[in-house]
Amino acid sequence: MDARSSTFETLSKRIEDRTARAGIIGLGYVGLPLAMAVARSGFAVIGFDIDPKKIVALDARHSYIDAVTNEVLAAEIDAGRFFSTTDFAGLADCDVIVICVPTPLTKHRDPDLSFVETTSRSIGAHLRPGQLIVLESTTYPGTTDDIVKVILEETGLKSGSDFFIGFSPEREDPGNQHYRTATIPKVVAGDGAEALSLMKSFYGAAVSTVVPVSSNATAEAVKLTENIFRSVNIALVNELKTVYAAMGIDIWEVIDAAKTKPFGYMPFYPGPGLGGHCIPIDPFYLTWKSREYELPTRFIELAGEINSAMPRYVVGKLAEALDIQAGKALSRSRVLVLGLAYKKNVADIRESPSLRLIEIIEERGGKADYHDPFVAEIPPTREYQALKGRKSIGLTPDAIAGYDAVLIATDHDIIDYAALSKSAKLIVDTRNVLSRLGLSADHVIKA
Known part of the structure; x- marks a missing residue:
């Protein structure tokens, strides 16, 4: 048996019998649930993060991610299958290393791979033969092979012989009670047949379904395609919303009727704009990469323009409603934005349109507060410092009555919408929640 075969066989056996140690870099919305799924499948897991506050919380058995309960976290720590640290020297002790770090955009909306590159160099400092390195962060096709692999091979070790590298796109959906990390099908790819075999074995131990594809670039394209599909279709219904509103047609009624067709139609719903780390950002990774091939991505870019314009459209409808119903200018009005999270029933405010709504209201001279039962205080953000x-203000009848308008941006289930409707002078509903609950009224305006 040559050295290459020995390296592969040894790692494959360690993964198969669960004696391999996994390292998860980045303990956020993707990394921490993945760490728990891997630990619960029998592997020892080390979680790495540069934020010491996260490590302190985890050591105290306190989860800051809704998808991971304190009980699950404590069970894995107490069983000796999980601990976390800011000391990346422990990467040398890991057989499998998974990168789950952010991939944001620059202020010019170009890919920012600085977290991926920095993490790859940290791994390179501790890289040894017999390790499997996996990228899960969403990115453009070619990143794993052209950036991560190249950085790791600067050590003198070679992919496919000394170490192995693969890509598996994260598919977390915060707040989704039906699909969790272990039950969401996992697309996997590797740099060569042996890397792919290791990827299938490792993820197959932790999740119910593994979907192998032919290359890392293909797997990277899978995630972009999923999110571009959503972005384009949401942009379509957002544009239809503006057109139908001008015609006096309710987009929500149209969608409800259209979805009764049992074939050839899939419902998507309009809103105040796109939020979350994936859909507002990921499509632009492909538009950037496509320039290398001198190919336009008109659908993707137009969808981005439409979705980005929604907060300003909504504030325009708010101003119009204040003028018509209250005879008051937005610049002299107090507005309560209901919901800061980007989607209902979660605390995640990444790229939330609510932040942009507040900013635009105040740009136009209005005063904006917010209420969100999941977000007590606005944390530091890149764009909305x-x-x-x-x-978050308390949602009492007196507090509600003190605002000229309530703007529903996120339809959290926990809100008492009947009480809200009774106390509010004017409601601008971007989620159709009041109509769905049979609470339509003259002072409720859809936007």
């Missing part, structure tokens, strides 16, 4: 530290 002026909003840092603002606190």
Whole structure:
């Protein structure tokens, strides 16, 4: 048996019998649930993060991610299958290393791979023969092979002989009670047949279904395709919303009727804009990469323009409603934005359109507060630094009545919408929640 075969066989056996140690880099919405799924499948897991506050919380058995309960976290720690650290020297002790770090955009909306590159160099500092390195962060096709692999091979070790590398796109959906990490099908790819075999074996131990594809670039394209599909279709219904509204037609009624067709139609719903780390950002990774091939991505870019314009459209409808129903300018109005999270029943505010709504209202001279039962205070953000530290106001009848308008941006289930409707002078509903609950009224405007 040559050295290459020995390296592969040894790692394959360690994964198969669960004696391999896994390292998960980035303990956020993707990394922490993955760490728990891998630990619960029998592997020892080390979680790595640069934020010491996360490590302190995890050591105290406190989960800051809704998808991971304190009980699950404590069970894995107490069983000796999980611990976390800021010391990346422990990467040398890991047989499988999974990168789950952010891939944001720059202010010019170009890919920002600085977290991936920095993490790859940290791994390179501790790289040894017999390790499997996996990228899960969403990115453009070619990143795993052209950036991560190249950085790792600067050590003198070679992919496919000394170490192995693969890509598996994360598919987390915060707040989804039907699909969790272990039950969401996992697309996997590797740099060569042996890497793919290791990927299938490792993820097959932790999730119910593994979907192998032919290359890392293909797997990278899978995730972009999923999110571009959603972005384009949401943009379509957002544009239809504006057109139908001008015609006096309710887009929500149209969609409800259209979805009764049992074939050839899939419902998507309009809103105040796109939020979350995936859909507002990921499509632009492909538009950037496509320039290398001198190919336009008109659908993708137009969808981005339409979705990005929604917060300003909604504030325009708010201003119009205030003028018509209250005879008051937005610049002299107090507005309560209901919901700061980007989707209902979660605490995730990444790329949330609610932040942009508050900003636009105040740009136009209005005063905006927010209420969100899941977000007590606005944390630091890249784009909305002026909003840092603002606190959620209490949703009492007197508080509601003190605002000229309530703007429903996120339809959390926990909200008492009947009480809200009774106390509010004017409601602008971007989620159709009041109509769905049979609470339509003259002071409720859809936007």
